[in-house]
Amino acid sequence: MIDFIAVRPDGASLLAQAPDRLPETGFLWCDCSHDEARAWAGAAQALSGVTVFEAHLLDAENPNHPSYFDATADYEMIVFRSLATLPDQAAGGEVPRLKTRPATFFLFDRMLVTVRAADSRSFASTRERLLGSRSAASRTPAAPEELMLRILNAMVDRYLELRQPLAEAFERRQRELLDPRRPFRDWYPLLEARREAGRLQDLCEEQLDAIQEWRDERLERSGPQGAAQAGDGPGLPGLSEALQVRTSDLVSHIDRVLGHARRMESSLETAVQLHFSATAHRTNEVMRTLTAITAVFLPLTLITGIFGMNFEFIPGLHSEAGFWWTMAGMAAIGIGLLALFRARAFIHESAFFGRRRSARRSAARPPANPGAIAPGADASRR
Template sequence: MDIFHITDQQAMEYHEVSCGLPTEGFLWIDVTRDEIAVDVEAWRDEIAHITGVAIYDLHLTDIMNLTHPSYFDSTNDYEMVVFRKLEMSAKTPESDSVNAANTLKKIPTALSKLLTQPVTFVVMDRAVITVHVAGSKTIQTARVKLLEHRGKAGSNSRHGRLPTSPQDWMLRLLNAMVDQYLDLRQPLTHQIDRWQRALLNPSRPFKDWIVLLDARIALRKLDHLCDEQHDALQELRDHIIDTYQTKEDSRDKDLLLVRINDVIEHIGRVLNNARRLESSLESAVQIHFSAMSHRTSEIMRTLTVITALFMPLTLITGIFGMNFDAMPLLKEKTGFWLTMGFMAVIVIGLLAFFRRKRYLEDQ
């Protein structure tokens, strides 16, 4: 567990756990689920010792749940936000290595990055707790930037100001997590474009239908994921509006609303992009089947024209194949050539008729 003391001027890391909250600024307590799993009750007692707030049992269960969806809840002592972020760590647990390998074989590279993990924020008056799995690159990057700001407190730093409240710091971390989804727009779009070209390629039949189905399922999960994130942050926004009611808090309230509206707008962009990609994929499949139907119609038209050409010829050969002794042209020396010429005239006449009716033109 790592503890950071953040003020308006600097941010420093505590190497020893202190008792109580600071008189200035707030604390950021960063912990992984593996550290909590060692002794859940001891960790809760330690948090209560530092902040003076005890986390409820049901919320503690939600914190340790790796499959929990995004949601928001509040109590008299703290607010809790669960947000599912992209799994950016390169390591896979040994217990899930076989399943992960099979999943990555089915799903293309761009869509395999849609694996998510929950990050829990517990926001108090003077402290914010983040709980995540080990190896979160977003949290590591935020820690590095936060500590780098310490040495630039007395200068005109272009890295922006430090967070002024636990809610402000939580929204900054959430914004960084949502930006990871925005970074996937280009590779996902390129992947969909490749599938569209493959679906409409007449020289090579498309065979990766299972991969295409897995991609559609992944995009649908991204759609549901964004809906859950949007609902959770919308509830957080309503809570901030209801909580900050005095004029003294109006500026802090406006700053928080600006940040949370920005995060919600980013989630909306990810949601719209996911729906657009899913719609493009479905449209490409529909165009593929339309093209297949068109090619089938062209083949049937060609076969119909050939059948129509040979029908009168078959009739003539059938008539001259009847077992009668006396038939016109049967015993004449020029009978064969007259019949062949008449059949050729019929074929030429039918071809001219079909061309006039545009039956032979490529549509």
């Protein structure tokens, strides 16, 4: 079903049927869904006297079309991808998948045509505010461009609502990645999370390109030459100061979403690098500990190998105290090497007694200079 809404300075009203002409004051909003195919094109041509190009009609019907801007001498077309549904936080901290769909805006002189999904929440909320009793006359859009910017702002705000679930899901993945108690094996969901962050960046960049191209086109019309071109025929007017403020606000909202997506991807890349660095560090710690243990037992192995030779006479072999002297010497060598490695920081206490015991000893250790007085305390005494 195609809805025609007359937007006047004193308010907006839903028309029962298609009007014969555009309203004398204000503008007309023709709102339809993708299910209506091209039924809106005939009504738009009858009201504005402008024929929409076939390529633009195909773009409005394409569900995979990226955000895009194009203009002719009589109308402008903006394709803007919005969220299909706001994904809930998945169980287990899974990163929500982004599902988007396009909404197409056709800007004519004193008429706005929107082609969108039938269940679009952004368009429904804008219509409720526009037609509801809360919509005061002072808040009624004065031009089709202002109404389009309001709808686009509502669509971008839904992207801003993604920040919390995305941030929580990415934070959970980072904690799992850096957890030293268990190895990380869920690499495919991690790659999917990185893919969603990159996809969100691409969406925002396409949206920025489309809005900035439309703004540049209108700013060119705002100059002396653009005003003359607009006054020669049915062309569109330039961009007023109020619309420039609204457009800048919309661009700043898209920049916020884009910056958040870039920060998430950067933090994920940093977490992956920290994971591999921590894994390499733990591997080096294990190898250093094993090397130190091997170095401790190497002279002991040499001693046992010497006394295990099949010679008829070995000093101390037939002595009653030879075994105990040998064991004492081996223990002294082992303890001496351990003390030497500990003094040279080749091994740490945590390698043998665990990290918790080392942390408890470090916490219970008194400060290096307990009698020192802070500079602020010393000054107060003076």
